[in-house]
Amino acid sequence: MSDILKRYLDTVVLLIFALVLLIGLPVFTNVPEDLMHGLDSPLLFPRIVAWCLIILTGFRMIWITLKEKKAKTAFNFKEAKGFFLLLLCTIVYLFIIPHLGFFISSIFAILGYMYILDRVKWWKALLIAIIASAVVSFSFIKLLNVPLETSIFGL
């Protein structure tokens, strides 16, 4: 990615967000025509937010141009393997909870998370995954009376 793009990327994204927000307000809300304007309009605050963002991003662009000559690498995709695997693991975890239940899904999730961080022997990982999932499930269901998702096996 070019240096200029890196320097301005977050600011440009925010500016686009603010403009989309400002222009798309009638679409993103179900406010009737007669309440679209005025000091008591439900759109007043979102509109103020959008304008504040436009002003602040404008200010940031000037600041970056004048003061921040070098781009900081905020995200290195090559080194972010652990993060992406964690994210993927969590998304899969959330998808399987309704099917396998909280307890069983959590065992798989902990095993996955430990695998990403490596260095744990498989039997140790399995033992910790079962114990931790059992303790967390028990705490929520029995101690806090929170009914967590269960699987067809009743777990």
Add this chain to the structure above:
Amino acid sequence: MDNLINGIGLLLSTEVFLLMTIGVLAGLMIGALPGLTDPMALGLAIPFTFGMEPIAAILFLLGIHFGAVYGGSITAILINTPGTPAGAAAALDGYPLTQKGQSKKALQMSAISAFIAALISVTALIIFAPMLAKVALKFGPSEYFALGIFGLSVVAGVAGKSLSKALIAATLGVFISTIGTDPLYGMERFTFGSYYLYDGIDLVTALIGLFAVSEIFKKYYLKDDKDSRDLRAKLSGEGLTFQELKKSLKTIFKGGIIGVIIGALPGTGAVTSSFFSYGEARRSSKNPEKYGKGELDGVAAAESGAVGTESAAMIPMLTFGIPGDVGMAILLGAFMLHGVSLGPDLFTKSGDMVNALFIGIVLLELLVLVAAWYGASLISKIVQVQRYYLYPVIMVLIVGGSFALMNDLFNVWVTLVFGLLGFILIRLDYPVTPLLLGIILGPIIEHNFLLSISSTGGDIIAFLIRPITAGILLLAAVSMFVSIRIHKKTSKSMNE
């Protein structure tokens, strides 16, 4: 008097005492564990308080908060790795003392300084909070609107490297707070037809995502934590003598008072106060050259400065419902979750709860002292827990906790989204705290603005020039200026 007796009655329960003890111990461990933060612990603990009585829940969470603030200093002194940012100042002289074989002395000085400063802070809370609450009784919507703006002046104190980035984060927070129905007409905004979003984004869900999930993402991204096997430390040397304590009493009291003043100012928390107090102690010392080389007075100054902020930071939150720092913002969420409305009503309608809270805080500080005095050695062993056992279990706790908030997976997805948002903001050097403040203060500002506008028939100037409103807005500007000044001064002394 009845309120006091009823307040004591609320605390006279084994369950409450047990929860307070568990909270303090958990807080000390979390604070001592490098990588686990106070906000993260508070966010994770909130779902566990569902079944508790409000006072038990609040004291449990305060126990975690107080324990974590102190816990950060234990590892700072023993292994030069502050568990929390506030513990960094304690390491300046604490770690050299450990290197000299006097870690026991340093830890005991740190524990006793923290306790004395905590008592000064809670005294300030007990005196000033009811007085301010009486003033707040006279407030109407326009004053609360101004207070909301005042609360946002916190942004200057937590801005980090860039004020403009902090302001952008706060603005995004205000935007998030507009999701749901508007307060005046009940019109849907940004719900996209989803009934889950009808009531807006749940505050606790947002904060679990912003402060717990994003931290885990960070850990997996960086993978640069010190291996905890390198973090072994032993308590060594003689204990603290009365003469040594007596010599440092003046510094401790000064640090406590600095903590109270800085703690009560929005946006300037324990980190600022600990370095400010340390700098002041070094400046006024007859032997400033000894600081940084193992001066016991330096440990006392840093610790009293940090802990002195704890209860004082609750003054604006309890009296006006405006959080002064991130810890208070999370506690505000807990108060709301348990149906406790903050502000002057708390003092007029729930006097027993206020008294129970005040007495409970004193007990919590006593528990922190006892646990720190006798348990530092054990805590230093617990920090050796390997991260690859810890983070996976925390992730499962986050998922369970977020699910428990609404008994629905939708909430867990929202937590994940906020975790991602927090992580991206952190990577781009945007502070996350202003975002949370925006989410909390957005509705206060909007609701009271609309009420004020309605009462003045649409005349903005009429309500902005009301004496108290104008005064608070002026105070917000001054507070912002002072916060920036203190922040700059602290950064300078930290670099030195």
